[in-house]
Amino acid sequence: MKQLAALGESILSSAASQQSGGAPSQVRAEPLVSGGKATGHRDFAAAKRILPRVYSGMEVDFYCGCRYEGKAVDWQSCGYQPRKSESRASRIEWEHVVPAWVLGHQRQCWQQGGRKACGDQDPLFQMAEGDLNNLVPAVGEVNGDRANFAYGAWEIHPRPIYGQCQSLVDFKQKRFQPREEVRGAAARITLYMHQRYGLRMSQQDRQLMCAWARQHPVDEWERQRNKRIMQWQGEGNFLVSQPEELNRVCG
16 A cells, blocks of 8 residues: 555656656566456566456447457457458557657667567666557457557547557658547546656647547446556546546646
8 A cells, every 4th residue: 555655646746746747757677467367567478468457348439439359359340351461450459658669669678679678678668568458359460450650639530540449640740549438548648658657748649538538438338447447457547537637647
């Protein structure tokens, strides 16, 4: 309990620093765990082994609402039509809501060898890359198209590019518009990750994430997901368990 209290103070201290325009506070890596019974933060490889348990009985992809079994996507459940790659559209992948590029590109390890170098050498990047709060199931093709694009909103009535899937990609402007049903969850995950790991966020992006989080309150899916993440990681998203903290983070 003392560790969780200290963690909460660290998060709120970081939030206050970011809100006041200060530099992100220093964040220390925690010891990582592995295996199916341990509780704690994991690296990405170990996180992927736990994620099927987190989403057991909740097997719906984040961006299109497609049901899946194992790694196989049921296109008919969501009216999905591949844009380009049928093979990648057929499988579920684990999507970083805050892209790995955002987590690592300013770190020294990234300059020395990109994501692989950070994944091999940097304990804090390993912790952030495997944070269960930031990982959601996504149709592989959509995951690939999203790449490291920032979230945005530019279409009130989306013109679908994946059949009936309501998420959009603007490849020229390098933006990704998630379907409306998950914008609140996406925003709370994004805000959590930036606070938790001391990441910088533009004022424009912060305003959008705060607006989405307010417009789309925490729902039962998020609460159930957060409860399971707490079970496996020991730390969930404080913006889900304590929605009132949104006012502190967003002002």
